Every structure is written in C-alpha cells, then in structure tokens.
Amino acid sequence: MNNRNELMKKSASFVDDGGFFTELAALVRHRTVSTNTANRLELNSYLTDKIAPKLEQLGFVTRIHPEWNGGANSFLIGRRIEDPELPTMLCYGHADVVDGHEGQWDKNRDPFILSAEGERWYGRGSADNKGQHLVNLKALEFLLEAHGSLGFNTVFLFESGEEIGSPDLAEFAAAHQEELAADVFIASDGPRLSAEAPTIFLGARGGVSFELTADLRSESYHSGNWGGLIRNPATTLAAAIGVLVDGHGRIKVPGLLPPSLPAAVRTALEGLQVGTGPNDPNMDTGWGDPELTPAERVYGWNALEVLAMGAADPQNPVNAIPGTASAILQLRFVVGTEVQDLQAKVQRALDEHGFPMVKATVLTSFPASRIEPDDPWVCWAAESLRESTGLPTTILPNIGGSLPNDVFESILGLPTLWIPHSYPGCLQHAPNEHLLEPIARQGLQLMCGLYYDLGIRGNSPFEPKVLTTHA
Structure with a gap:
C-alpha cells in the first residue's frame, strides 16, 4: 500500500469491520472521571496501561508525570523523532471525562460500556475525548504500517485534567518546552460546525x-x-x-x-449556518x-x-x-x-x-486564543481535508466554548489546528453522550490523508530551520 487512496480505504474498512468500535470500547471502560479524586488511580492507569503502550508500539518514547508537582493533573509525553530535519507535529488528547451520570441514560445504558444503536455509539468519553484521540492514533498507525515511517516527527501530549480546567497544564508546557517543541499543532476535540461539515477551528473563546x-x-x-x-x-x-x-x-x-x-x-464566517442540527434548540x-x-x-x-x-x-x-x-x-x-x-x-x-x-x-x-484564518498551515490543512472528503472545509476562527489552546498558541508559539471528530448534538457532558459512526469513519480517513500529506507527500508549509554559523 503506497498511495493516499488505498490508505483511506483501509481506514474506512477498519471502522466498517468493527475494529474501531472494539478498541474504543476498551478505552471507554476506564472510568476516568477527573471530578472525583477517588479516580486518580484509574486516570493514571489509562495513561500507563492504554495510551503509553499504544504509543510505544508506534515507536514513541514515552514519559509519564503522575500528579505533576504534587497537583491534580498527570501528563504523558510521547516522542517519535525520525529526523530533526523533518517537520514536527504536536498532538494532544485528554484522558479524563466528566461524571458518568449513571442511571440517567436512556434504556438503562451503562455509561462506561460502549453500546451501538444505529449510527450512534453511546458511552462516556466516546466523543469527548477518547474517540477523538483514538482516531488520530489509528491514523498514525495505518500510515506507519503502509510506509514504515511517517515522514515527520510526532510529539503527543496527554493530560488527565481537561474537564477540571487543565490544572498546571500551562506550567507543565512552559517547563517542558524543549520536549514539546514542534512546527505545528494538530489535535482533535470539540465539535464540528455540523455533523456533515469537516471542520478546522483555530482556537477557543x-x-x-x-x-x-x-x-x-x-x-x-x-x-x-x-x-x-x-x-x-x-x-x-x-x-x-x-x-x-x-x-x-x-x-x-x-x-x-x-x-x-x-x-x-x-470573511471566514461569511455564509456559515449555525444551529441547524436536528437536536439543536431553536435560535431566538x-x-x-x-x-x-x-x-x-x-x-x-x-x-x-x-x-x-x-x-x-x-x-x-x-x-x-x-x-x-x-x-x-x-x-x-x-x-x-x-x-x-x-x-x-x-x-x-x-x-x-x-x-x-x-x-x-x-x-x-x-484566556482566548486563535491564529489567523489565512495562515498557510490553515490553507494547507483545509485543502487536504477537501481532497479526502470531496467536501468544502469549514474554517472557524475559534469554537464558542473553551479548550486550552492558549497553551499551544501562546506558550509554545505554534500555529494551532483543531480537527474535530464530533458534532454539536453529541451530548458530551450529559447523559447519552455518543460518537457518530460516520464521523469516526470520515475522521479516520481525513486524518490518514492529512498525515500522508504532511509526511509522505511533503506538501505542507514547513520550512526547515536555517542554522546560522559564525566564524
């Protein structure tokens, strides 16, 4: 397998054949509720027993910082450096979820057992954020299997406290700037504009x-x-x-x-329609x-x-x-x-x-943060998603909600691209949270295409750093 289309076909088959559902079910099973301090061991176990082994199988060197500086947040850094001259992507995910709201889900569903009904995969964390970071991990895996290398360097940062405000994340990033150094930040969280619209957002209010x-x-x-x-x-x-x-x-x-x-x-927002989903409230x-x-x-x-x-x-x-x-x-x-x-x-x-x-x-x-919609990395990523899906890419300057984007944009100084694999009606933070199978399928395809373009095709805006020598 040595071309972009074949890579995308394999990723779609992985979802269609049930492989993605099975792997996501194993992640959802971990009760990683960060609002309950009694779950601290479970949160750390998710990093040590689930995420670190996945990264290490992909050739990453991992390092875990449990309860960093004695605080409420734990971090994992995974690094796969193929060549310092290649572009480096920083990716992010969070291990924690909100309260499960047991007993409040339809049909007596257990929030920590992934269950399917039609196109909806119900489970706490299925959309926020376990399903989303699993998409990105699997896309890296498929590219490696196909080519033996990524063609770019990757740094993955996981935290376990996003749902409680990402305590100490800014301080951790500042203290580990060398390990987290990259050329671009590409991660997945939050919703698309709508289920049908492949989306890139560039920051957060x-x-x-x-x-x-x-x-x-x-x-x-x-x-x-x-x-x-x-x-x-x-x-x-x-x-x-x-x-x-x-x-x-x-x-x-x-x-x-x-x-x-x-x-x-x-200009970026011109013509965009919001609040058109079947579960959205009527705008006043x-x-x-x-x-x-x-x-x-x-x-x-x-x-x-x-x-x-x-x-x-x-x-x-x-x-x-x-x-x-x-x-x-x-x-x-x-x-x-x-x-x-x-x-x-x-x-x-x-x-x-x-x-x-x-x-x-x-x-x-x-804080609020975002990069400019006309940044070269935005234009490149939007074209990659359009090529993968045949659909126009929606560019949002920022989401209406919050994410710790300022850590990556301001502290680490990176262009920040968020490519979400969820939609506004996913009911995250509420009973009946779910991931839509078509979005998971399409998300895996478009991330395979994006990673292919970043590494194998090598058509990104990356410019190698020029080192100046002095006599």
Missing part, C-alpha cells in the same frame, strides 16, 4: 465567570410592613445585571467587548447583536450570560423581603478583549449607574 452580590442586610423583613421602604436586593440585582447586558442579550458596557470583528474573521430572533450574523455572534464576538441567580427560597417563598441576592455571570470573549481588569470595569459600570451596593467578584478566568 476565553471565559471569565464573576459573581454579583447584593448583600444588604442579615435579616428578611415583612413585605407588607416594609415593602416600598427598604431596598429589595433581588430587584436591585436584576436592574444591576441590566446595566451590563440588556433584556435582548446585547452587551452594554464597551469594555466587555472586543474592539472590532477582524476582516479575516468576518432578536437575541444578541442585530448587526452580527449568528455565526459571528458565537465564533467572532463576545457573549455575557447569566448562569445562575437567586434570592431567598424560590421553592418556598414567604411574605418577606430577602436580605441578599446573588448571580453568577460568565463573559465568553474572543481575542482582543481586555479582561485583565474586568472586575474593576464591571464595578465601575455598576457604581456609575447607581448600584454601588452590588459587588462584583471575579471567580475563574481562562
């Missing part, structure tokens, strides 16, 4: 969560005796939220927005910035959402004005948004509108 609290008094007072005389914290809080975002989802504080929508981003007309398309709102702009809010006990209300009210808000933001002093910006806006009694406190924050 950032997020800042903050709390607004109106803590006015320690006691609740009778609403008949004191209504109209003392400030109601719930009414105050609702009005304070309206200072930041109006009742139609439009952000009102300029400091919570990016300076502009870059032309390259606008009149919600969000009316000057932006839906695709621009979720992939190119910021959104401020109320995640939770409350006062007293809504399930058991009494005739009393509560003493306190609070809400958790989250700003999803794109590159260019200044969020370093977000708490001060929010508090200043509240103060200026007469709500100094409402206090803002930032809780968590993660």
Whole structure:
C-alpha cells in the first residue's frame, strides 16, 4: 500500500469491520472521571496501561508525570523523532471525562460500556475525548504500517485534567518546552460546525465567570410592613445585571467587548449556518447583536450570560423581603478583549449607574486564543481535508466554548489546528453522550490523508530551520 487512496480505504474498512468500535470500547471502560479524586488511580492507569503502550508500539518514547508537582493533573509525553530535519507535529488528547451520570441514560445504558444503536455509539468519553484521540492514533498507525515511517516527527501530549480546567497544564508546557517543541499543532476535540461539515477551528473563546452580590442586610423583613421602604436586593440585582447586558442579550458596557470583528474573521464566517442540527434548540430572533450574523455572534464576538441567580427560597417563598441576592455571570470573549481588569470595569459600570451596593467578584478566568484564518498551515490543512472528503472545509476562527489552546498558541508559539471528530448534538457532558459512526469513519480517513500529506507527500508549509554559523 503506497498511495493516499488505498490508505483511506483501509481506514474506512477498519471502522466498517468493527475494529474501531472494539478498541474504543476498551478505552471507554476506564472510568476516568477527573471530578472525583477517588479516580486518580484509574486516570493514571489509562495513561500507563492504554495510551503509553499504544504509543510505544508506534515507536514513541514515552514519559509519564503522575500528579505533576504534587497537583491534580498527570501528563504523558510521547516522542517519535525520525529526523530533526523533518517537520514536527504536536498532538494532544485528554484522558479524563466528566461524571458518568449513571442511571440517567436512556434504556438503562451503562455509561462506561460502549453500546451501538444505529449510527450512534453511546458511552462516556466516546466523543469527548477518547474517540477523538483514538482516531488520530489509528491514523498514525495505518500510515506507519503502509510506509514504515511517517515522514515527520510526532510529539503527543496527554493530560488527565481537561474537564477540571487543565490544572498546571500551562506550567507543565512552559517547563517542558524543549520536549514539546514542534512546527505545528494538530489535535482533535470539540465539535464540528455540523455533523456533515469537516471542520478546522483555530482556537477557543476565553471565559471569565464573576459573581454579583447584593448583600444588604442579615435579616428578611415583612413585605407588607416594609415593602416600598427598604431596598429589595433581588430587584436591585436584576436592574444591576441590566446595566451590563440588556433584556435582548446585547452587551452594554464597551469594555466587555472586543474592539472590532477582524476582516479575516468576518470573511471566514461569511455564509456559515449555525444551529441547524436536528437536536439543536431553536435560535431566538432578536437575541444578541442585530448587526452580527449568528455565526459571528458565537465564533467572532463576545457573549455575557447569566448562569445562575437567586434570592431567598424560590421553592418556598414567604411574605418577606430577602436580605441578599446573588448571580453568577460568565463573559465568553474572543481575542482582543481586555479582561485583565474586568472586575474593576464591571464595578465601575455598576457604581456609575447607581448600584454601588452590588459587588462584583471575579471567580475563574481562562484566556482566548486563535491564529489567523489565512495562515498557510490553515490553507494547507483545509485543502487536504477537501481532497479526502470531496467536501468544502469549514474554517472557524475559534469554537464558542473553551479548550486550552492558549497553551499551544501562546506558550509554545505554534500555529494551532483543531480537527474535530464530533458534532454539536453529541451530548458530551450529559447523559447519552455518543460518537457518530460516520464521523469516526470520515475522521479516520481525513486524518490518514492529512498525515500522508504532511509526511509522505511533503506538501505542507514547513520550512526547515536555517542554522546560522559564525566564524
């Protein structure tokens, strides 16, 4: 087997004949739930007993860092260096999954036993992220079997804490920059634009969560005796939220927005349709910035959402004005948004509108990052996927959600290409998470084609580093 098409045929047959399902079932069986510290041994076992042997069979030298620096995250680095003069690809995957939600799956499915129904393969981690990193591992395996070499160097980084915010990942990458050095980052996580659309996204929106609290008094007072005389914290809080975002989802504080929508981003998003999947909710007309398309709102702009809010006990209300009210808000933001002093910006806006009694406190924050849609590596990868599938490749500047892309783009300084093998309706993080068999099949084909183009065909934008010697 020495050509691209034959390689892709073999990968498709592997899915059709059940080989991929069998291997994925063995990975899903590991209960690698990172939100439960009792699963730490299981997480480490996934790295030592499943991933490291797979990599070593492919000629990788592996090194595992359990509970690195005494923290909650474990890491695995696998390196296969064929020739320092060849391009080097850094790939990534995460071993951990969210809670299994046992007892909540349809038909009493066990979330840690992979089961098939039609084109859906149900199991926790099937889509996020075990099925996705298995696609990439198998594509490397098939290329090696066909040619005896990859034609490029590969570094694989696995972590076991992505679902809890990737603790220590940035510090680990900074401390291991030499081992993780590469020319391009290509990995798989998150969803495509839709099940039918081969997709490349180039980064992720950032997020800042903050709390607004109106803590006015320690006691609740009778609403008949004191209504109209003392400030109601719930009414105050609702009005304070309206200072930041109006009742139609439009952000009102300029400091919570990016300076502009870059032309390259606008061009990349032109004509893209979002929310068209069979399981997607209906989009509300009149919600969000009316000057932006839906695709621009979720992939190119910021959104401020109320995640939770409350006062007293809504399930058991009494005739009393509560003493306190609070809400958790989250700003999803794109590159260019200044969020370093977000708490001060929010508090200043509240103060200026007469709500100094409402206090803002930032809780968590993660950065936004992306590369330019016209980067040569993006154009190369998009053409490779188009050749493999015969379909146009969707380019998203970033996904609407979060991934630790800043670690690879900012800390390691790499062009970042994410090629997802899932879709928006996969129900990741919920009961009935599933991987679609057609996406797994197509994903394996397109990764075989991409790796072939990177190594055997050698038509990537890679430029060998020129070493300068001095007399």
